[in-house]
Amino acid sequence: MAAGYDTTTLLGVKRIQPRFTPLFVQMFFPTVATFASEEVAFDKIKKGIRLAPFVAPMVSGRARRERGGTLTTFKPAYLKPTDVVRPNRLLKRLPGEALNGELSPAERHDAVIADILLDHENEIVAREEWMAVQAVVTGKVVVEGEDYETQEVDYGRSAANQIALAGAAKWDAVDADTYDPTDDIEDWAANANGSTGVLLMDKKAWRLFSRFKAVRDKLETRRGSTSQLELGPQLERDVMRKGYFGEYEILVYTGKYEDAAGAKLNYMPDHTLIIAPARADNVMAYGGIQDAKANADGIVETTRYPSNWFTDNPSVEWLQTQSAPVPALFDADEFVVVTVD
Numbered sequence: 001m002a003a004g005y006d007t008t009t010l011l012g013v014k015r016i017q018p019r020f021t022p023l024f025v026q027m028f029f030p031t032v033a034t035f036a037s038e039e040v041a042f043d044k045i046k047k048g049i050r051l052a053p054f055v056a057p058m059v060s061g062r063a064r065r066e067r068g069g070t071l072t073t074f075k076p077a078y079l080k081p082t083d084v085v086r087p088n089r090l091l092k093r094l095p096g097e098a099l100n101g102e103l104s105p106a107e108r109h110d111a112v113i114a115d116i117l118l119d120h121e122n123e124i125v126a127r128e129e130w131m132a133v134q135a136v137v138t139g140k141v142v143v144e145g146e147d148y149e150t151q152e153v154d155y156g157r158s159a160a161n162q163i164a165l166a167g168a169a170k171w172d173a174v175d176a177d178t179y180d181p182t183d184d185i186e187d188w189a190a191n192a193n194g195s196t197g198v199l200l201m202d203k204k205a206w207r208l209f210s211r212f213k214a215v216r217d218k219l220e221t222r223r224g225s226t227s228q229l230e231l232g233p234q235l236e237r238d239v240m241r242k243g244y245f246g247e248y249e250i251l252v253y254t255g256k257y258e259d260a261a262g263a264k265l266n267y268m269p270d271h272t273l274i275i276a277p278a279r280a281d282n283v284m285a286y287g288g289i290q291d292a293k294a295n296a297d298g299i300v301e302t303t304r305y306p307s308n309w310f311t312d313n314p315s316v317e318w319l320q321t322q323s324a325p326v327p328a329l330f331d332a333d334e335f336v337v338v339t340v341d
């Protein structure tokens with residue numbers, strides 16, 4: 001394939017790949033909105049495993065605000081995971097291939113392309129999940145990278161909805177036999193805009209919560225789920241449904257990502273409790289693709305743009321996937337976030 005793959009072929013490969021669907025994106029940002037412009041217009045939306053590094057497509061990102069301080073548009077950072085399709089790799093057997101090499105070099109080349117595209121997809125989805133977690137947990141997303149000027153998208157969470165327990169109020173300091181968190185949770189939930197139905201915790205918050213005798217006495221484990229979450233094979237490993245505490249379904253999230261240094265980190269900060277709606281209508285938005293070839297082919301408004309090309313001396317093939325995502329959290333006060341220790 002000296003001329004390279006066309007975009008339709010590469011997109012076709014991506015469509016048949018299994019996709020990891022992370023918790024926060026699936027639960028709280030279930031809808032996609034694409035833009036033909038570099039900038040995402042939040043007001044128009046409202047009306048209508050390794051993290052991929054943030055980079056700027058041509059210039060640094062910028063946030064623009066209208067009079068009064070309301071963020072209306074944001075130019076997302078650009079994601080461009082890129083790999084070399086090495087010729088010597090194409091001559092090796094792939095995992096699962098017979099010893100005598102049942103695939104032709106061309107077939108193995110296609111399989112390597114598919115494998116790299118899947119890696120790109122996983123990196124981009126991991127970054128989308130990271131941004132979604134930041135938006136929900138902190139009420140803002142700080143976008144920074146080696147090739148990108150640091151920018152912040154502040155969704156305007158009220159201080160009353162961002163709580164950190166201190167001193168004797170911390171969950172590890174209260175008496176596990178006598179403390180009942182029911183009243184506190186009801187008081188915190190009263191700060192949320194709209195109805196709430198989920199208590200989402202990291203593993204350490206759950207350990208503290210579940211040690212309370214009142215929780216063990218009230219926890220109901222037989223009721224069916226009422227959230228919009230559907231657990232696929234990957235989420236079954238990363239999400240534990242613990243039952244109901246009153247009207248709240250309890251979910252424990254243990255999802256991890258790998259940073260640039262190779263360290264595995266939790267998406268959710270330690271000792272975090274999120275009082276969340278059972279259903280949310282926020283959006284994962286995408287700025288337009290800033291690529292001359294893509295634009296010449298009429299491709300601007302899309303969530304992904306995969307492409308490949310060749311260079312000489314040394315002769316190598318390159319494979320890249322471009323995307324410009326940013327979460328659109330319409331009301332940060334739908335959530336109440338509590339650091340319990």
